[in-house]
Amino acid sequence: MADALFERVAIIGVGLIGSSIAHALRRGGLAANIVVSDADPAVRARAATLGLGDEVAETAAEAAKSADLVVACVPIGACGAVAAEVGPSLKPGAILTDVGSVKGAVIRDMAPHVPAHAHFVPAHPIAGTENSGPDSGFAELFDGRWAIVVSENGADAGAVASVRAFWEGMGAKVDTMTAQHHDLVFAIVSHVPHLIAYNIVGTAADLEDVTQSEVIKYSASGFRDFTRIAASDPTMWRDVFLNNRDAVLQMLGRFTEDLTALQRAIRWGEGDKLFELFSRTRAIRRDIIEQGQDTAAPDFGRRTASLPTKN
Amino acid sequence: MADALFERVAIIGVGLIGSSIAHALRRGGLAANIVVSDADPAVRARAATLGLGDEVAETAAEAAKSADLVVACVPIGACGAVAAEVGPSLKPGAILTDVGSVKGAVIRDMAPHVPAHAHFVPAHPIAGTENSGPDSGFAELFDGRWAIVVSENGADAGAVASVRAFWEGMGAKVDTMTAQHHDLVFAIVSHVPHLIAYNIVGTAADLEDVTQSEVIKYSASGFRDFTRIAASDPTMWRDVFLNNRDAVLQMLGRFTEDLTALQRAIRWGEGDKLFELFSRTRAIRRDIIEQGQDTAAPDFGRRTASLPTKN
Numbered sequence: 001m002a003d004a005l006f007e008r009v010a011i012i013g014v015g016l017i018g019s020s021i022a023h024a025l026r027r028g029g030l031a032a033n034i035v036v037s038d039a040d041p042a043v044r045a046r047a048a049t050l051g052l053g054d055e056v057a058e059t060a061a062e063a064a065k066s067a068d069l070v071v072a073c074v075p076i077g078a079c080g081a082v083a084a085e086v087g088p089s090l091k092p093g094a095i096l097t098d099v100g101s102v103k104g105a106v107i108r109d110m111a112p113h114v115p116a117h118a119h120f121v122p123a124h125p126i127a128g129t130e131n132s133g134p135d136s137g138f139a140e141l142f143d144g145r146w147a148i149v150v151s152e153n154g155a156d157a158g159a160v161a162s163v164r165a166f167w168e169g170m171g172a173k174v175d176t177m178t179a180q181h182h183d184l185v186f187a188i189v190s191h192v193p194h195l196i197a198y199n200i201v202g203t204a205a206d207l208e209d210v211t212q213s214e215v216i217k218y219s220a221s222g223f224r225d226f227t228r229i230a231a232s233d234p235t236m237w238r239d240v241f242l243n244n245r246d247a248v249l250q251m252l253g254r255f256t257e258d259l260t261a262l263q264r265a266i267r268w269g270e271g272d273k274l275f276e277l278f279s280r281t282r283a284i285r286r287d288i289i290e291q292g293q294d295t296a297a298p299d300f301g302r303r304t305a306s307l308p309t310k311n
Numbered sequence: 312m313a314d315a316l317f318e319r320v321a322i323i324g325v326g327l328i329g330s331s332i333a334h335a336l337r338r339g340g341l342a343a344n345i346v347v348s349d350a351d352p353a354v355r356a357r358a359a360t361l362g363l364g365d366e367v368a369e370t371a372a373e374a375a376k377s378a379d380l381v382v383a384c385v386p387i388g389a390c391g392a393v394a395a396e397v398g399p400s401l402k403p404g405a406i407l408t409d410v411g412s413v414k415g416a417v418i419r420d421m422a423p424h425v426p427a428h429a430h431f432v433p434a435h436p437i438a439g440t441e442n443s444g445p446d447s448g449f450a451e452l453f454d455g456r457w458a459i460v461v462s463e464n465g466a467d468a469g470a471v472a473s474v475r476a477f478w479e480g481m482g483a484k485v486d487t488m489t490a491q492h493h494d495l496v497f498a499i500v501s502h503v504p505h506l507i508a509y510n511i512v513g514t515a516a517d518l519e520d521v522t523q524s525e526v527i528k529y530s531a532s533g534f535r536d537f538t539r540i541a542a543s544d545p546t547m548w549r550d551v552f553l554n555n556r557d558a559v560l561q562m563l564g565r566f567t568e569d570l571t572a573l574q575r576a577i578r579w580g581e582g583d584k585l586f587e588l589f590s591r592t593r594a595i596r597r598d599i600i601e602q603g604q605d606t607a608a609p610d611f612g613r614r615t616a617s618l619p620t621k622n
Contacts, residue, residue: 129609190532221501231596234589278545285542298440300611
């Protein structure tokens with residue numbers, strides 16, 4: 001593999017993202033050697049069975065040793081500990097990167113552990129499903145999706161270029177931005193949407209006048225779309241909210257302000273205000289489809305006929 | 312067609328639901344004769360081109376004349392006017408029904424126009440896509456979905472049985488309940504979810520610090536699921552909120568109360584509270600999939616590879 005991008009890539013944490021990276025590295029022949037590790041012995045055993053790497057290392061430090069690229073694929077709250085563990089093992093010129101959905105807090109926690117002879121280039125692939133664990137990954141997860149590479153003043157240009165090439169090799173399109181802007185953008189396009197999805201599912205489950213069985217039976221009328229998002233990994237999302245607090249609270253404030261205005265329009269029967277908003281939001285859906293960020297098939301292409309017919 | 316359920320069915324309003332009913336009537340051979348009508352001449356012309364009925368009537372009154380079953384498939388706000396128009400044309404024993412997402416207000420508006428020699432049985436099929444218009448319908452829309460038939464004290468048992476048979480013929484499973492309970496259940500499983508989807512899309516579009524182009528580019532991280540719902544028909548949904556005001560405001564109050572508690576947990580770093588909710592909501596998703604109300608395929612079975620690659 002003379003034209004592999006990297007001699008040795010270490011993947012720390014083998015959940016949906018880590019296992020998808022392993023599959024995509026193989027698909028592209030991007031690494032001469034892949035080593036994976038995970039804090040959970042059961043996950044390490046499963047990774048070995050699935051053949052996700054050429055090697056399964058017992059510890060993150062061991063995996064990172066002699067790697068050119070170390071990719072931390074762990075929940076945000078565990079990033080600092082991973083950096084502390086792998087930092088001393090990083091060889092000269094090695095690059096440490098991550099995949100976290102929050103960048104400011106990850107930099108705060110990881111950067112101090114990176115030795116001067118190595119580089120830290122934070123990143124965030126905009127891809128995922130509601131599934132978790134080493135079995136949930138697939139090579140195509142990043143195809144055609146965006147990956148954000150954080151590039152700030154003082155970053156090593158060569159290391160940034162390598163991480164960019166890594167994500168292009170995963171099939172992604174790459175954008176660069178500052179950590180602060182990243183955290184604001186993803187508070188509104190990802191974090192607040194997840195929070196309100198979790199919230200409405202919780203509210204519906206707690207009602208007295210409507211049974212949980214009714215909520216489930218009639219969920220196709222809107223509710224079920226929220227439950228997909230609200231089935232995302234609880235640890236990952238707890239850490240997102242704890243670590244992007246300021247931007248999330250800021251965007252949540254805007255959301256609540258707008259919702260209160262809608263509530264008032266409903267109370268006072270102001271149909272024109274409702275109609276104006278409901279027309280405007282349609283155009284945004286159109287743009288998302290035109291830019292290839294979602295399918296145009298009605299109902300996401302789901303067909304009732306393809307569902308199990310129990311009940 | 313000796314075994315058709317109905318001699319003549321009139322469909323008033325040929326949008327997504329009306330055109331899907333026409334397709335499903337034909338598929339099942341459920342009506343010897345289908346007549347469609349729409350207030351919009353362009354839609355009537357399109358219905359004729361598509362061959363959605365055996366006849367296209369100029370007016371609702373003309374369509375309803377001599378029909379055994381008249382199905383009003385119009386936005387809730389137009390239901391009263393349709394009933395006023397078709398009421399005098401209803402033949403003895405004819406059944407008038409509707410498909411509206413709110414039942415209390417529809418009964419208030421339609422029932423007074425139904426002559427004593429005819430029957431009014433309100434209904435609500437739990438099916439739809441984000442698309443509208445006479446071209447968006449398809450015969451399978453109701454297959455395996457629920458349809459609610461309102462049955463209250465004093466309803467004619469034969470007429471209720473006919474409307475039940477009609478929906479079973481459409482491929483649906485039928486439940487009966489009172490109008491009041493219906494409106495409460497759908498406020499939480501459908502109306503409030505639509506409202507918060509419209510709201511978050513509006514909030515995101517109005518930000519100063521995050522551009523609309525960023526919102527669209529990175530929408531796969533959660534936001535895009537909401538935009539599908541927020542692309543639903545603006546007239547239909549305006550009417551839903553204006554006509555199910557009390558139940559929507561009641562459920563919205565619960566939602567906001569719960570969201571405020573979550574916001575507080577984020578502000579004070581109470582990770583345990585977040586984790587508890589995020590774990591609980593996962594179980595509900597599991598139940599929805601087990602009961603055949605959604606696909607288990609990750610990401611609704613969307614694959615990035617199937618999307619256009621414009622950019």
